Amino acid sequence: MKQSLFHAKVLLFGEYGILENSSGLSIPHNSYQGTLKFQSTSSKEFSYSNLELKKYYKFLLKKKRKNLVSLDLYKLHEDIQKGIFFHSNIPQGYGIGSSGALVAAIYEKYATNKLKKCVIKKEQKHIISLKRTFSQMESFFHGKSSGIDPLICYLNIPLLIRSKTNISTIKIPFLKGRGAIFLLDSGIPRTSSMINFFLKKLNHDKFKKILKEEFFKYNEKCIEAFLKKDFQVLLKHVKSLSAWGFHHFRPIIPEKFCKIWEEGLFTNIHYLKLCGFGGGGFMLVFTPDYDLSKEKLKQYTTEVLFRF
Template sequence: MTEVYRTFHGKILLFGEYTIITGSKALVIPLKQFSGRLAYPVSEINNPDIMTSRRSLNAFFEYLSNMQESSRTDLEKVTRGDEDRGLIDLERLGEELERGLFFRSSIPQEYGAGSSAALVAAIYDAFASNKINYNSERTEDMLMLRQIFSKMESHFHGTSSGIDPVCCYTGKTIFQDGVTLYTTEIQHLPESCKFFLADSGEKGETEPHVEGFNKRLSTDLAFTHVIEDEMTDMVNHCIHLLITGSMSYFAEALLKLSRLQLEHFDPMIPDPIRQFWIEGLQKEIFTLKLCGSGGGGFFLGYTDDPEATSMTFKQAGKKISMLDL
């Protein structure tokens, strides 16, 4: 009998891109428009998407094998007591890969929507030797999940905070404060207030942008000051206002963050999005910000006039997707 695996949604990093590296808070929500799950091909074995997924899974398998080969891996170093909470049953995973296992996903890749995070969550859920329950909200379990997932997802991005796979694995909104993760809920927004996704029309690679950001932090003192002393405070303030439902102040705080990102994250904003970004700041109908590492993929927007915002993008031949938080 073929095993049926759990489905995992994508994710959206509402706040914390880049500043999470320098210690800001972060807020990640499930993106329920997209999902993926492990599966086996039936008649479409030569489907190009399936073949691409299988190649990716095999490369991930090799990565996990190498990790667990070196002194029982970095994953074992974050386990509790004698419980190998982070170790993957590689023998069983290898057997299932031989049977044609792949990741059937609607999550767009290199879009900041959690394609790798959902895959990490799926592999851990299906093949971890002694997995942490996805419904657990214990502080120590959340911390361990983040540490485990950080090691696993680093295969795809070079480095990973681990917070995105935690969101995908639990299916809950995740709030990071310091080293601690909490599940949380966003207060009900007024009917007219909406977050939305704007599609840049091109993919964005995470690793080179993160490397560029880190290099600039180490060489540009003025930039470091902006990130650590200004942008980090703005991000934390936006998260606080959103979680507490203080929406009358939230729009103004987000506007300030948007202006600062436009000024200092220019390489992460592609031309098709930049023109909308500037128009939003000028007309104050909507506000755009980064959604993940930028460079392409989705960008996050916020508006208190969804109809006018949709029309603005539609007239330019672009479509946006409203989010239900």
């Protein structure tokens, strides 16, 4: 079987907000990837993944009966019986698209009437259509999905999300400098979906108003500064975004990182923000001086995504 690799992703800006039709900027993260493969001998990874694929198959079968997805589920079921599983080094519950990569892999192998990736990348209407499909497919894992994670994992290119119906491909420059955007490993996998925390907050009109008036504004300014390569301005707006997140999302920030988060805002050494749904996994860190930040956080594992 030809094995296609599907890489992880990082949503630099727009966590939670894209579910409410705000902007986002997402990039592939090629250090982690997964692929569908067959296993002839039993292992812990195989047993767990194959069992999860059986559950996922039943979910997709219901979606197909409602004409929401177009997949060759007979072939998927057959392959599950033969021992197919998702072989991946993408950590689960870390906010970098472990479920997105799996969804992308299932679509690649079992989708019917599939367009070539080169065609999808060129026309926005195909990107939007594919995002809708991925939204349905990934809802199994999170209850509600924007479809962006599998889209990034499938196309493996940076995407600029302006709204649910306005998504375009972009190029991220390769730069060198003291500053950096990097991942900070909390060492704590997310144990459950944190999206319910956000959805409950959305039930309150006051929070929804604050989200649109403050979060959307800070988020938009961060994206604008990043695209203009104005990193001094970027850090200024990231600080506002980090402070906002600390105030409104504190219950889903791992407790031992609350002090680090708050100290960063006070000292301006670095600014933290959620990566994915929160509750554990990776966090994103923005710093004007990576060496200094790395020294301050030397007890934790860090991984650079972008230098400036």
